[in-house]
Amino acid sequence: MGRSNMAVNLVVPDTLLPVRGVHLSVAEAGIKKADRKDVLVIRLDKGNTVAGVFTQNRFCAAPVQICKAHLDAGVQIRALVINTGNANAGTGEDGRSRALSVCRALAAELDCQIEQILPFSTGVILEPLPADKILAALPVRREAGWKEAAEAIMTTDTLPKAVSRQVLLDGETATITGIAKGAGMIHPNMATMLGFIATDAPITRPVLNQLVREVADVSFNCISVDGDTSTNDSFILMSTGAAATPLIDSSEHPAYAILKAALTGVAIELAQAIVRDGEGATKFITVKVEGGRSVAECKAVAYAIARSPLVKTAFFASDPNLGRLLCAIGYSEMSDLDVDRLELYLDDVLVACDGGRHPAYREEDGQRVMRQDEITVRVVLNRGVAEATVWTCDFSYEYVKINADYRS
Amino acid sequence: MGRSNMAVNLVVPDTLLPVRGVHLSVAEAGIKKADRKDVLVIRLDKGNTVAGVFTQNRFCAAPVQICKAHLDAGVQIRALVINTGNANAGTGEDGRSRALSVCRALAAELDCQIEQILPFSTGVILEPLPADKILAALPVRREAGWKEAAEAIMTTDTLPKAVSRQVLLDGETATITGIAKGAGMIHPNMATMLGFIATDAPITRPVLNQLVREVADVSFNCISVDGDTSTNDSFILMSTGAAATPLIDSSEHPAYAILKAALTGVAIELAQAIVRDGEGATKFITVKVEGGRSVAECKAVAYAIARSPLVKTAFFASDPNLGRLLCAIGYSEMSDLDVDRLELYLDDVLVACDGGRHPAYREEDGQRVMRQDEITVRVVLNRGVAEATVWTCDFSYEYVKINADYRS
Known part of the structure; x- marks a missing residue:
């Protein structure tokens, strides 16, 4: 797309911390262009919890509809699959069917139910998802790091966006690493923003549901004009529970506020990175x-x-x-x-x-x-x-x- | 401002009809630039009625505040004075004082009360109105035509905007001529739009008040995003009553619908002209x-x-x-x-x-x-x-x- 590098004081993160229980892999499926990482798979070990907030756009994309249904199903999530190059939005029943075919293939590979897979797409609206290209790129075996994961979800972004942080909870270390994409944020209600933050701190699903909303409200929702109104915007919080920190099962838990502050810090830095990389931004x-x-x-x-x-x-x-x-x-x-x-x-x-x-x-x-x-x-x-x-x-x-x- | 002429299929009107009872004059006051017509005075013969609709912006400009007050005073309007080059908006009490000084000078010239003058400004916000320059340009004696009047209210407009129409009411001819300015209508809630339409058909003030709203709703308010929200937007309807057509004293009057259709046609053409001349517009x-x-x-x-x-x-x-x-x-x-x-x-x-x-x-x-x-x-x-x-x-x-x- 020929963007010159104009991001405002945005630096590429040099050290990104792995999060125990999270496994990343990327592929070049050639969805829109060849020789470009365009598929990311995030696998989660068993024992995790996942929560998300999604666009309010009534033309919400097929993968968003499926994500909501799968999270509502109450089963444990095993993997997220994200593609760039095509938003699979404004694609009706056929779009849902294509997104589900990707979920089905990944579920077969991971030997789990289709409801345990969350799909995400970003790119051009109103064009059929080339699901066959994504299927051909699966299974994705090569392990990748967070920086490569951040690169794989870029569209008009000039730089990958990723942040890591560690926090002590009851004397034990919890790690947080997040990635995001999005650069159309000059008029953010039209842009697709994707954000994924993982932590190894164990958190129950109800608490994670509360956290994802509270964190979004002061970060990603503060670069957005009127809520998450693009067709594909999604922000996902993942807890693998692999750390030895105490299980956070209530917002009254002493560790809640500490972890929330750290998650919020990561989310704000990612949200600001999207603005810094805003299309054409010089300030x-x-x-x-x-x-x-x-x-x-x-x-x-x-x-x-x-x-x-x-x-x-x-x-x-x-x-x-x-x-x-x-x-x-x-x-x-x-x-x-x-x-x-x-x-x-x-x-x-x-x-x-x-x-x-x-x-x-x-x-x-x-x-x-x-x-x-x-x-x-x-x-x-x-x-x-x-x-x-x-x-x-x-x-x-x-x-x-x-x-x-x-x-x- | 160096705009290239990019207006989309906008033609300069060749024949504009005078409206009996309306007298136009223009001046070069040098408000922002020298050698540019930047002041228009519209004088109305006695027996007229005038009505207007104005911006809803809470930082509404000093002249808008004064226009509303003067129209509410219920006295007969004798003249409108319009300047470009400075919006006199975000100027507080000092701005009102400067606008009133222009009204006072024109009232003295026309031997009427200050409340019988309506002021309008368009241009840069937050800078003091150079009222002395306008005062130095008064009295404006040279009679001008409608095309020259339309030119005198241009800012970033590439072409003057004016429309004439005639209509038969009860066998008698009524004339309508209107002018408008505005070109920032790509995001019209920020642009200053001024519209002035005069007719010689006699219309009572209550009916004119209703007409100005009904006409605006399907014309100037249809190029606007959320109502008239710039600091200075104004649309004024003037009836001189100089034609021999029947007095329209009710919206049930048979001539009401005919005249309204003609006024609406003029207003829509002016509103569309603003869009056609939209800043940078190619379509x-x-x-x-x-x-x-x-x-x-x-x-x-x-x-x-x-x-x-x-x-x-x-x-x-x-x-x-x-x-x-x-x-x-x-x-x-x-x-x-x-x-x-x-x-x-x-x-x-x-x-x-x-x-x-x-x-x-x-x-x-x-x-x-x-x-x-x-x-x-x-x-x-x-x-x-x-x-x-x-x-x-x-x-x-x-x-x-x-x-x-x-x-x-």
């Missing part, structure tokens, strides 16, 4: 809204800024055209906003208050901040104590180029 | 959603398509990447959409039904339609009889260029 923007009455209203204001094409082109141009920020705040979904009470900051520079530009604001100060490649927009609503943070990137020629050329 | 897209249970749900689906950057870049590339259309439909605000029941057409080509691609769909048919510069996307929901139409354009490199360079 990484943090939008923080404080002093609201609820997290929801803070998010509404933050999203209005984060998705405004005029704001984003101004960031691209390093142009402190800050009226565009006020305009976006003004049309956010927060219906009773009092514009005279809010304050707007660019990093440490107070730009606007009392309904207009701050008297001491100088264009050169705004210009200085706008030239940076990492910028924080801070809005103080001055009406409560809630806050929310959303991450986004700027909007460049390259974005149009990437998306105009995507299928060619 | 004019009509999105028609039929078979819904309500107009609101049809509009929700149409807007989801019309604002999707991925859909719009695909149109720019003439790429029938139609999965992006299904994806946009899937994340529209219509919560109980049954994707298996809807049909998706590109002009006459049936693309998708039964939740996936139509078996007889051929890429070459989609490609043929996508290459056109005027394309209709039609979605049939098959669950009711309501319908809605929205107009939009594609999304090109040029859009980013225009908006990155806007202030330079």
Whole structure:
């Protein structure tokens, strides 16, 4: 797809920790292009628990429909199979049938039920999944590391995205490693975001179900405009239980908060990596809204800024055209906003208050901040104590180029 | 701003009809650039009625606040004064004071009250209005025609937008002429749209108030994503009463429907002109959603398509990447959409039904339609009889260029 490497301060992880009980393998199935890793299989040892959150898009892809059904079936998951190059979305009954054929082949290989396999796809929508190519690439025997796994799920990503962390729980070490893909996050409601985080800490399924939602809400859902609304977005949390750490069977368990903080840290770093690698991105923007009455209203204001094409082109141009920020705040979904009470900051520079530009604001100060490649927009609503943070990137020629050329 | 002329099939009107009772004059005040018509004054003879609809943005500009107050004051309007080059938005109390100083000067010139003047501004947000330059350009004595008036309110528009029409009411001729400006309509909730339509047909104020809303709902509000949400959007309907046509004092009056149809035709043509001149536009897209249970749900689906950057870049590339259309439909605000029941057409080509691609769909048919510069996307929901139409354009490199360079 000819993307130049434009990711904003995104570094390739050098050390990724294996997670006991997780086995990775990759293949080149030639789904869309030859000589490209495009299939990843994640096998899990017995005794694991798995939970997920999925797109709310009503044209949700065939693999998403199947994942939900298989997780609901209550059987233990044995493997995840992920392909790039084709989203298997907008493909109706035939798409479900093709995704199930991949699950069936992998289940046969692993000698398990079809419901124990979770399928994932990302790529072009509305085209039939070339399941035969994936079947021909199975069984996938060669063991791979997490970095190779992260590479195998890339589409327009310029770099693989992976993070590892370790945490002590009751004196024992638990390991967390996660990978993600996604780069269309300039308008994230259209992009396919896949995230997979594994830990060897034992966690019961109900607790894992709670964790996956809580973690997503402050990470992957903060780079998304209105929830997970692409056809294929999926975020999966896996616990193999192979570590000697105590079983976390309740959110009241002392280890819960510690593990949650570590998982959240990994998820936020992966989510931010998606933004840093945003299609055409040249800047990484943090939008923080404080002093609201609820997290929801803070998010509404933050999203209005984060998705405004005029704001984003101004960031691209390093142009402190800050009226565009006020305009976006003004049309956010927060219906009773009092514009005279809010304050707007660019990093440490107070730009606007009392309904207009701050008297001491100088264009050169705004210009200085706008030239940076990492910028924080801070809005103080001055009406409560809630806050929310959303991450986004700027909007460049390259974005149009990437998306105009995507299928060619 | 260096825009190349890219408007899609937009022709400059050659014959524009004067409206009795309306007097136009333009000036070069040098607000943002020298040697450019940037002030328009529309004077109305006594006996007129005026009504308007305005942006819902809570950072609404100072002139919008004043327009609303002056229209609510119930006095007869004597003149409208419109400047480009500065939006006088996000300017707080000082902005209101500067807008009022312009009204005061014009009121003194016309020997009327300040409340009888309506001010309008469009341009950069968050910068103080150079009211002194406008005051220096007043009084504006040179009479201008409608085409010159349309030119005087242009910002990034490549062509003036004006339409005339005549209609027989009870055997007498009424004339309608309207002008509009706006070109940022790729994401119209951020753009400033100004529209002014005058007729010499006599209409009472209550009826005019109803008309302005009904006309806006099927014209200017159909190129807008979520209502009139920029800081400055305004649409004004003026009746001078100078024609010999019957006074329309009720929506039951036989002439009401005829005049409304003519006004709506003018408004739709102006609204479409804004889209045709959309920043960076190379294609004019009509999105028609039929078979819904309500107009609101049809509009929700149409807007989801019309604002999707991925859909719009695909149109720019003439790429029938139609999965992006299904994806946009899937994340529209219509919560109980049954994707298996809807049909998706590109002009006459049936693309998708039964939740996936139509078996007889051929890429070459989609490609043929996508290459056109005027394309209709039609979605049939098959669950009711309501319908809605929205107009939009594609999304090109040029859009980013225009908006990155806007202030330079």
